[in-house]
Amino acid sequence: MSFNTSLSGINAANADLNVTANNIANVNTTGFKESRAEFADLFSYTAYGLARNAIGSGVKLSNVAQQFSQGSIDPTGRNLDMAIDGEGFFTLSKNGARVYSRAGNFQTDAQGYVGTPEGARLQVYPARADGQGFDMGRVGDLQLLTTDSPPRQSRLVELTVTLPGNAAVPAMADFDPAEPGSYSHSSGGITVFDSLGVSHVQTSYFVKTANPNEWRVHNYVDGEAVGQPTTVRFSDSGALLEPADGRIAMDPFTPSTGAGVLDLSLDLTGSTQYGETFQLRGTRQDGYAAGKLNEISISADGVVFARYSNGADTALGQVALTSFVNPQGLQPQGNNTWAETHASGSPRTGAPDTSDFGQIQAGALESSTVDLTEQLVNMIVAQRNFQANAQMISTQDQVTQSVINIR
Known part of the structure; x- marks a missing residue:
């Protein structure tokens, strides 16, 4: 029986060494979780159950548990x-x-x-x-x-400007986008896209009227007018009053590229009128070309x-x-x-x-959760356990031999 007890100890120590070796082998394995050998003691049972003073029968490997801790x-x-x-x-x-x-x-x-x-x-x-x-x-x-x-067709142009409060009525009475003297200020060219992702240029022209705090906005795409001029009014403190929602709907524009009709709206929300200089504070449109x-x-x-x-x-x-x-x-x-x-x-x-x-x-x-230093210590301990159990078998063999030699 004592031989079997020591043999179980050798098997357990060997299992511990195997688990440690597997941990060390996976020290650089991505996402690896360290394993731990867990052991349980053994007792022999008789027909009457476990004797009160029973001596253990060794050890067994009860589980190899992986430790699911967070790796670095x-x-x-x-x-x-x-x-x-x-x-x-x-x-x-x-x-x-x-x-x-x-x-x-x-x-x-x-x-x-x-x-x-x-x-x-x-x-x-x-x-x-x-x-x-x-x-x-x-x-x-x-x-x-x-x-x-795929491209996305432009539908909204957002334009935020500050129009000068002291602006004068243009010298030329008839508006002409080719004549700078016929309008007060322009937004410059804003690139918009049709349904095929082809770019076009949308421009808004601002013309001061003779009425206080009132302007006329002319919208063009690729040099072609898209709708009639729209009146824009501001309060005496410079806030936008009209249009109430800040939006101007342009007439449909049919591109020559074979794309679908381009329906654009101009959003002037946030635009103001005060000061002495024109400021283009922001432009944005919601379309884009293929990418x-x-x-x-x-x-x-x-x-x-x-x-x-x-x-x-x-x-x-x-x-x-x-x-x-x-x-x-x-x-x-x-x-x-x-x-x-x-x-x-x-x-x-x-x-x-x-x-x-x-x-x-x-x-x-x-990274792996294996601590290499800890595993090397475990290896030494398991090795000592293996050697101790092997020495126990050697000792038991000598005792048995002594008994056999009694005359």
Whole structure:
């Protein structure tokens, strides 16, 4: 019996060495969680149960528990590298089976799908077709768009000006955009876009009338008038009174490019009249031309954006994180992944930076949680345990030999 007891000690020490060796081997593995060998003592039972003064029968390996503590986050500067700062696992689809990981060293395959180097695809909440948020009721594979961003037709031109309060009526009575003497000030050319992404120039001309605090605005696109002049009035303190909502609707403009009709509105909200000089304080329009994909960026709440050269941002999806009541109950699958088990509890999936889920750190990776110094100490202790149990077997052999030699 004593031989078996010592043999169990040797097996336990060997298991401890194996766990330590595995930890040391994965000291640089992204997202690796340190393991700990846990042991339990053994007792032999008789038909009457466990004797009161029973001597133990050795030790057994009861569990190899992974420690799901937070690893340090190291910046990499690579767009598709992600680290979870807090609770949760990346949700992956591996040939249709759901697996989980803390390693965020993702890459794209030939079809543009984002996944692990082994081919497990990252799961995200897909963007809604109307562009209003994400469909939180399902998850799907994240696929990066490789096509150009389509153009968007301009519909609103925002113009913020300060018109001089002491402006005089122009010398020329008949307005002509080619004659600077027929108008007081102009907005200059503002680039707008038709439905094909072709640029056009929109210009607003301001003409002071003989009435106090009153102006006439003439709007042109590519040198062609788009609507009749519109009256604009200000209060005696310089605030915009008319139009009440600050907007002027221009007549439709039909481009020669074959694009659709360009319907523009001019928004003068925030414009004022005071002082002695004209100021163009701000211009903005809501259209853009076609654009090339510049980069992929990921926000702290896991939203994956495609950013284009035309300034457009397209949300491709939101990273889905999963948590478990008992992470130590997960089954290791290799390649930095785990699978759900009965012991882990049911998975709970949600968006990053909500509830108890952590944030996403883009351009960074979570390092291994292995403390190399600690593991080297564990190795020495396990080695001593192995040697001590081996010495116990040697001692028992000598005692047995002594008994056999009694005459």
